[in-house]
Amino acid sequence: MHQLTCEPNLPGxxxxxxxxxxxxxxxxxxxRSDAQHxxxxxxxxxxxxxxxxxxxxxxxxxDALLPELVRLCKRDDSEIPAxxxxxxxxxxxxxxxxxxxxxxxxxxxxxxxxxxxxAAHLDTAVLDALGALEVSNVFFGAVKNYNTLIRVPAQVRxxxxxxxxxxxxxxxxxxxxxxxxxxxxxxxxxxxxxxHDPTGFVGMLGGARQGRRPAxxxxxxxxAIDHGRDLIGAIAAAYRVDRALVRAPLGRMPWPRGGxxxxxxxxxxxxxxxxxxxxxxxxxxxLDSLDAMPARLQSRADVQRxxxxxxxxxxxxxxxxxxxxxxxxxxxxxxxxxxxxxxxAARLPATLAGMDVNRLALAWxxxxxxxxxxxxxxxxxxPVVVQRPxxxxxxxxxxxxxxxxxxxxxxQLPQGSARELLDAEALLDEGEAMVHCVGDYWDTCLYDGxxxxxxxxxxxxxxxxxxxxxxxxxxxxxRNLQLSGPGNAEPSAAMAALAEAVVAWLSRKDDALAVQxxxxxxxxxxxxxxxxxxxxxxxVPAARTLDARLRTELAQVLVYxxxxxxxxxxxxxxxxxxxxxxxxxxxARVLHALRQGDALTLVREPANPHDPxxxxxxxxxxxxxxxxxxxxxxxxxxxxxxxxxxxxxxxxHEEAWSPVAFVIELGQDAESNAGTGKFVTPGHANV
Numbered sequence: 001m002h003q004l005t006c007e008p009n010l011p012g013x014x015x016x017x018x019x020x021x022x023x024x025x026x027x028x029x030x031x032r033s034d035a036q037h038x039x040x041x042x043x044x045x046x047x048x049x050x051x052x053x054x055x056x057x058x059x060x061x062x063d064a065l066l067p068e069l070v071r072l073c074k075r076d077d078s079e080i081p082a083x084x085x086x087x088x089x090x091x092x093x094x095x096x097x098x099x100x101x102x103x104x105x106x107x108x109x110x111x112x113x114x115x116x117x118x119a120a121h122l123d124t125a126v127l128d129a130l131g132a133l134e135v136s137n138v139f140f141g142a143v144k145n146y147n148t149l150i151r152v153p154a155q156v157r158x159x160x161x162x163x164x165x166x167x168x169x170x171x172x173x174x175x176x177x178x179x180x181x182x183x184x185x186x187x188x189x190x191x192x193x194x195x196h197d198p199t200g201f202v203g204m205l206g207g208a209r210q211g212r213r214p215a216x217x218x219x220x221x222x223x224a225i226d227h228g229r230d231l232i233g234a235i236a237a238a239y240r241v242d243r244a245l246v247r248a249p250l251g252r253m254p255w256p257r258g259g260x261x262x263x264x265x266x267x268x269x270x271x272x273x274x275x276x277x278x279x280x281x282x283x284x285x286x287l288d289s290l291d292a293m294p295a296r297l298q299s300r301a302d303v304q305r306x307x308x309x310x311x312x313x314x315x316x317x318x319x320x321x322x323x324x325x326x327x328x329x330x331x332x333x334x335x336x337x338x339x340x341x342x343x344x345a346a347r348l349p350a351t352l353a354g355m356d357v358n359r360l361a362l363a364w365x366x367x368x369x370x371x372x373x374x375x376x377x378x379x380x381x382x383p384v385v386v387q388r389p390x391x392x393x394x395x396x397x398x399x400x401x402x403x404x405x406x407x408x409x410x411x412q413l414p415q416g417s418a419r420e421l422l423d424a425e426a427l428l429d430e431g432e433a434m435v436h437c438v439g440d441y442w443d444t445c446l447y448d449g450x451x452x453x454x455x456x457x458x459x460x461x462x463x464x465x466x467x468x469x470x471x472x473x474x475x476x477x478x479r480n481l482q483l484s485g486p487g488n489a490e491p492s493a494a495m496a497a498l499a500e501a502v503v504a505w506l507s508r509k510d511d512a513l514a515v516q517x518x519x520x521x522x523x524x525x526x527x528x529x530x531x532x533x534x535x536x537x538x539x540v541p542a543a544r545t546l547d548a549r550l551r552t553e554l555a556q557v558l559v560y561x562x563x564x565x566x567x568x569x570x571x572x573x574x575x576x577x578x579x580x581x582x583x584x585x586x587x588a589r590v591l592h593a594l595r596q597g598d599a600l601t602l603v604r605e606p607a608n609p610h611d612p613x614x615x616x617x618x619x620x621x622x623x624x625x626x627x628x629x630x631x632x633x634x635x636x637x638x639x640x641x642x643x644x645x646x647x648x649x650x651x652x653h654e655e656a657w658s659p660v661a662f663v664i665e666l667g668q669d670a671e672s673n674a675g676t677g678k679f680v681t682p683g684h685a686n687v
Contacts (some may be wrong), residue, residue, distance in 0.1 A: 017070050020044040022118040023061050028101040028111055029184065040092075040184070042099055044121050045070065049147040052095035054186050056088045090186035093144040094179055097127065123150060129161045133172050136256045139179040140172070148176065156226045163225045169251040169260050169280065170235045171225070174218050178258030241269045250280045261287075263297060270307035277314040286318055292332035293370070294339055294361040301566050305366040321370055327490075331374050333482050335361065337437035338377040342554050345546050351568045352561055359567060360557070367560040368553060376550055381488060405519045407451045407467065407478070411505060415498040416457040418465065430454055430464055435487045438464050449524040450481065455498050463491045465499050467506070469517055476517050478506040575635065575666060576650055578658040579617055579625035586622040591652075591659060594619065600647040600662060602627075604639045615639065617647070617662060624660055635664065 024040040039060040043051040051073050059065060068086065098119045105111050119127075126149045133140045149157055163171050172178070217238040224234030235246045245251070245268060251260070260268075264283060268276055277283050297303055310317050325331045339357045348355055364373045403423050410419040421427050424442045430452065431439030444450045451467045466481040483499045485491045491499070506513065546554065561567060579587070601618040608614035613636040615627040627635055638645065650663035 017046045018043050018066055019046055019048075020118045020121045021063075021066065022099060022111075022114045024099045024101065024111065025060055026057060028099075028105050038185075040095075040099065041069070042118060043070065043073070044118065045073070048123070048150050050097055050122070050143050050150075052092040052143045054088075054090040054092055054184070055086075059086075059089075092183060092186050093147075094142045094177075094183035096182045097122065097130070097141050097143055097146045100182075122146075125161055126150060126157070129164050130176075133164065133168055133176075133254045133258070135254045137180060138254075138256060138258045139181050140176055140258070142177065142179060142182065145176045152226075159225055159228060163231060167231070167235060167246070167251060168254045170239065170246065171221075172254070173259035174221055174238075175225075176258075180257075239265055241265060242273070244273045245269055245276070248276065249278055250276075250283060253280050255280055256284055263303070264290075266297075266300070266303045267307055267310075270303050271310045271314060275311050275313045282315055282318075289318075289321075289328050289332065292329040293365075294332065294336045294357065295365060296358045297362075298358075299566065301564070302362055305362045308366045309369040317370065321374070324371065325374060330482060331377065334381060334488060335373055335377040337440060338380040339364070340437070340440050341380060342376075342546060342550070345551070346554060346558060348558070349562060352558065354567065355561065359561065363557045363561040363564070367557050372553070376553055379550060380546065402446075404445055404451070405516065405523045407469075407516055407520060408506060408513070411502065413498070413501050413505060415494070415501045416455060418453045418455050418498070418502045421452045421454060427452060434462065434464050434484070436464065436484055438466075438484075441466070446527050447524055449520050451520070453502065455483075455495065455502070457494050457498055459494070461492060461495050462486065463495045463499070465502065467503070469520060476514070478503055478517075575627075575631060575664040577628050577631055577662060579660040579662055580628045580658065581625040582658045582660060585625050587619075587624040587660060590619065590622050594649060594652060594660065596649055596651060598649045600624070600649060602635070602639060602645055602647050602664070604636060606640075619649075625658070627662075627664075638666070 021041065021043045024042070026036045026038050026040075029035065029040070037057055039055050039057050041053045041055060041059075043053070043066070045051060051069075053069065065086070069089075072086070073091075099115050101111060101115070123146075126146055127141070129149070130140045130145055149160060152160065160175055164175060221234050221238045223229070224231055232243050232246050235241075236243045239246075245265075250268075260283075264287070268283075293306075295302070295306060297306060321328055336357065339360050343355065343357055343360055346355075346360075361373070364376070368376075406420055406422055408418075408420060410417065421430055421438075424439075427442055427445075428439040431437055438452055441450070441452060445452060449469050451469075453465045453467065455463045455465050463483055463485045465483050468479045468481040470477045470479055480499055480503050483491050483496065485495065582588075598619060601621075603616040603618055605614040605616050606612055611629055611632070613629075613632050615632045615635050617624045617626060626632070635645070646665040647662055649660060651661040653659050653661065
């Protein structure tokens with residue numbers, strides 16, 4: 001066993017520029033058979049930086065490789081170049097700084113002794129700083145993070161460590177990378193290492209990973225740290241918050257997943273200073289409840305609306321909600337059904353023609369508060385007062401007959417069976433059979449990628465399961481969003497076990513399942529791009545009516561909504577499509593230089609022999625192709641009228657029939673003129 005490890009400062013290692021190194025055999029890490037084909041090597045180089053590598057098992061303990069490995073390791077985070085004698089060697093920048101064998105390797109084991117000798121040469125202050133940041137669902141102790149702090153001068157390193165100790169929630173996302181767990185195999189589908197962006201939006205913002213600070217703000221923040229300048233002011237400027245929020249205790253302790261989500265920061269900033277939470281735990285334990293709220297924040301004004309109820313005090317509001325609703329997350333999700341019914345029952349004025357469920361939820365929260373919204377939802381969910389079965393049911397699909405991409409179809413497990421519901425008709429049938437509002441979930445499935453499944457235990461108990469797909473870097477996780485029995489009843493323990501078994505079965509590592517998830521994400525993305533600016537909620541039969549009290553509350557909420565100026569202005573309509581005729585232009589020659597967001601020029605070609613309404617798309621004077629013929633009448637008309645349209649590259653898809661997708665921003669009246677030949681923009685628009 002001593003041959004499997006290497007003590008530091010051996011003559012050969014020193015000659016290779018290695019201060020310490022340790023070999024680890026596979027059985028010290030993993031019991032699974034496929035891992036036994038590998039071994040691991042940690043190097044501490046002369047510059048103080050650590051390098052972790054995965055090698056074929058045949059190289060275990062071969063110190064003769066050290067000189068060549070060090071030569072290939074020019075940078076700690078670079079890929080190891082191909083080498084005839086080192087085939088299969090991979091860099092592991094996201095591996096732990098020090099090997100962490102299984103507990104079965106005792107403290108006095110030769111491998112453990114070699115690890116302790118290796119760790120003795122590392123910078124203790126850096127190790128302690130990284131370890132202090134690790135709370136639930138986050139891993140900072142990666143080779144890459146250690147080297148990031150080690151490679152800077154000692155004085156700068158001391159200032160960065162002090163800054164991390166004083167403001168971990170604010171500065172960890174700036175100075176370091178965060179991971180859910182270490183990566184030990186160096187592959188993109190490695191389930192042992194998943195990248196997380198701690199500044200991303202939480203689910204209540206639609207799950208979008210947005211909200212990152214501009215790079216220039218990070219540069220200024222680093223300069224303030226490294227030169228000992230006003231750090232509180234620099235953090236406040238970078239995050240667009242006041243100094244009081246930066247000084248608050250909730251930012252002076254580590255956060256799960258490495259940092260505060262951008263929406264949480266915006267929400268806390270919008271709450272008066274005296275009403276803000278004092279400790280990070282006051283926020284983190286309520287993130288799931290925030291995520292369950294039926295509101296999606298799309299602007300600063302929306303953040304202000306959601307913050308309005310919390311002016312009474314963050315903890316006071318949440319404490320009251322949690323006392324009234326033991327299952328708060330479930331009750332917030334149930335509000336979606338009530339709000340849909342309220343929107344169908346409302347007689348909207350012309351000024352609120354664009355009102356949707358999201359805006360109605362925000363208006364209700366801002367005008368009446370979350371407790372009132374929950375109480376209204378409870379009243380509506382009480383036993384049915386009026387049944388109005390229509391002779392024929394209108395389907396809530398934008399395109400009748402559309403089918404969703406299947407996640408799994410159906411599965412039979414020991415705990416019971418699960419069957420996906422993949423069209424609007426099936427959702428309506430489920431809603432009627434189970435006496436709840438899953439029939440109203442078509443839009444959620446189509447645009448958000450959720451999937452609905454009918455569950456049944458061997459004893460005949462039935463329930464409806466909503467599954468959500470969360471993307472974590474290149475990996476994905478299927479989650480149980482909600483499980484409802486007949487009439488929204490709480491499911492039994494047996495049904496909960498079946499739902500858990502379904503989620504576990506869908507969480508297995510399976511290439512076919514990964515392909516289906518990718519197809520679902522693509523379908524949702526495509527549907528969102530083609531979605532009209534105002535998509536009316538699905539019109540499904542109403543099984544419940546709003547009583548007099550609920551109608552009065554709805555009227556009050558709509559009066560508030562009418563006063564919101566930003567809701568009265570129509571959202572700009574966008575035309576999105578693939579560049580037609582790409583193969584006949586200069587696109588292939590310049591494809592390598594194209595970037596998402598690049599400006600495009602729209603040029604009318606009235607003399608085009610194939611189509612007098614042709615609209616050419618140019619990039620920096622190079623012809624890429626044309627607006628598709630089906631979409632160009634309105635665009636040509638607007639260009640002919642002298643309008644100037646904003647066009648740019650929306651996406652690049654290397655393997656698509658046309659690799660370039662464009663987006664054109666249209667005027668606010670575009671939607672009403674669609675299909676009339678008066679649809680789009682200027683004759684020769686440079687954007």
